[in-house]
Amino acid sequence: MPEPAHILVAEDEPLAAMAMEDFLQRKGYRVTLAQDGLEALERYRNDPADLVITDMRMPRMDGRALVRELRGLSAALPLLVVTGFMPMEPGQDDLTSDIWKPLEILRKPVSPQVVLDTVHRLMTARPTA
Template identity: 70%
Template sequence: MAETVHVLVAEDEPLAAMAIEDFLSRKGYRVTLAVDGLDAMERLQADPADLVITDLRMPRMDGHALIRELRRRDPGLPLVVMTGFLSLDGNADDITGDAWKPLEVLRKPVSPQMILDTLERLLARHAL
């Protein structure tokens, strides 16, 4: 990796966030943690990321609202959504339609390797 890729992780479960941070940092990524969508927006304002990983259910600003705001500001920003609560109903279409690309949805529990593989696939596609 010529330039260190900056990944922002918005996750309200501290152990999950720290595990992702540790794994991605060991793989050469620069990782910033945010506890919810509002925290993520503040951190992105101060230090833009190359890719955002977010949970959907978080306090203050949830993942749906965060994704809408990120898409409004930067439609091409790669996003990875991790959730244990995504059902195949109207809410799923809210974030998985073509308007939300590039975006990948991973159902929890998610292995760190699966996150890394998804992140690398999105970044490679985004670079084209």
């Protein structure tokens, strides 16, 4: 029996993180939680995920910096940004640019089903090694 796909969730709001973890586990995924970008990066290095879901605003390392770091480790890693705040300030890389693909952005509040549908789409679109 194949191992379940591994999803790393970087979310600093404990209730949101636990709800996403519970929902994704019930759908058959193995889920690892991280409270911020630095913890997510450390966890990814120790146990690479098949997909990363990240918030944008987090302490220590925000989602934008996490995306940049993860892209340096794996250019094809599927990424899902789930955030209520998405700044597009001058001088910052626009995460909607093709250089960040495969990456999807969902705005909070978002239904668990929309997250699941997006995860499925990103996972099935990723290139096989």
